Amino acid sequence: MFRPTRRAVLAAPMFLPGLAAAQGFPARSIIWIVPFAAGGITDTSARTLAQRMGSSLGQTVVVENRPGAGGTIGAEAVARAAPDGYTMLYGSQGPMAAAPAMFPNLRYDPQRDLAPVHGLGASPHLIVSGMDRPWRNLQDLVAAARARPDGLTYASVGVGTSPHLAAETLMQATGIRMIHAPYANGTQALNDVIGGRVDVMWDYPLTSLAHVREGRLRALAVTDAARVRLAQDVLTVAEAGLPGAEAVPWAGLFVPARTPPESVARLAAALREAMGDPRVQEFFDGTATVLWPRMGTAELRAFLAEEVPRVAGLIARSGAKPG
Structure with missing residues (x-):
């Protein structure tokens, strides 16, 4: 009867398919799905970051627009994609936090089917x-x-x-x-x-x-x-006499659940490096977006733990229904 040696036991994980793939990651182009139409702030932001991330990763990051249903069509596509790190989602409040509270028949669960990679930033209205x-x-x-x-x-x-x-x-x-x-x-x-x-x-x-x-x-x-x-001449809602009416949309990078942690870490590092590029910072300054270079995987997960129930409560009180 074969009994693995200590050396064999320690070496065995190196031959797991997922880990082996992660070690050579990325070996081909990465698709970044933006669940909104081309030309808007989400699309232009993703394209700006994608170009810089591609330089860090040594592979092209291709932005693909899949708009519709408040961002849920694109989010579902990523949720159903292979968990190999080659399909990413530009996730935001709508498909990640609001959709579960609004669509009883939603065909993906953001917390079950999508994994956080890194925060992107926030831009007020x-x-x-x-x-x-x-x-x-x-x-x-x-x-x-x-x-x-x-x-x-x-x-x-x-x-x-x-x-x-x-x-x-x-x-x-x-x-x-x-x-x-x-x-x-x-x-x-x-x-x-x-x-x-x-x-x-x-x-x-x-x-x-x-x-x-x-x-x-x-x-x-x-x-x-x-x-x-x-x-600078435009007052904040609090300065205008309505504290409590603040609402700042946010975005983050997500991949399918069960994506190898090594691949997630590689993507997070590339995004963080992209956000540190002065040209990228200049672009986002021009959109009034505050970047989140310190919101890593764990921090984004903790943020979602508070944000998802907050948005769910907002929707429940509004009585909003899908159109």
């Missing part, structure tokens, strides 16, 4: 409205909403997305209600706010600030605890 609207600040908007319960409208890019969650945060902090107008994409939503067909929108500074500067939109407040460097 600007609360913007058309120049034809009578309100000049956030308090005016809240007063108008109180005077017309369910009379004002706000745009978003879908139920459970960060603009929708940010709007719900304000409404729950103030007790007002507005009618949700979900759109297929942010450009169309923003155009309808500019054109006066919708009253207000929570949008990223990257896409709305140019319209503010050119006089097509009015910025009522920023949803962070601190002012945005690119728009």
Whole structure:
């Protein structure tokens, strides 16, 4: 009867298929799935990081857009992918935290089927409205909403997305209600706010600030605890008299569950190195995004442990249903 020697026992793990693959990782291109349309802040952020990560990894990182259903289509694709480190997800509040609370038949479980790699960062919203609207600040908007319960409208890019969650945060902090107008994409939503067909929108500074500067939109407040460097004249929601209405969308890098830890660590190191590149930092400064170079795998997991139930409670109180 064969009895393995101590040397054989110690050497045996080296021949496990998963570990052997991880040691040579990466040996080919990596697909980074962005679950939103091309051209938005998520897409451009991923492409900026992908190029720098590719240099660190010695392989091309290919960004692939799979939009739809509030980011859940792309998230499901990664959840079902082979756990080998060659498929990554640009995960955010919607598909990672809001979707489980909103979709009872969701075909993936973010905490069971996806593994955290590293935090990416957070970018606040600007609360913007058309120049034809009578309100000049956030308090005016809240007063108008109180005077017309369910009379004002706000745009978003879908139920459970960060603009929708940010709007719900304000409404729950103030007790007002507005009618949700979900759109297929942010450009169309923003155009309808500019054109006066919708009253207000929570949008990223990257896409709305140019319209503010050119006089097509009015910025009522920023949803962070601190002012945005690119728009120092815009008050925070607390400065505008509404503390508790802060809402800052976040993003992180995820892979399929059961991806070898060595591959996860390699991806995390490449992302952290990319975030330290001055050119990458310059890009994100221009989008008003605060990068998270210290939010590693364990830190992101701990963050999600608090964030997922917080978002679930927000959705439950809102009564929001999938569109």
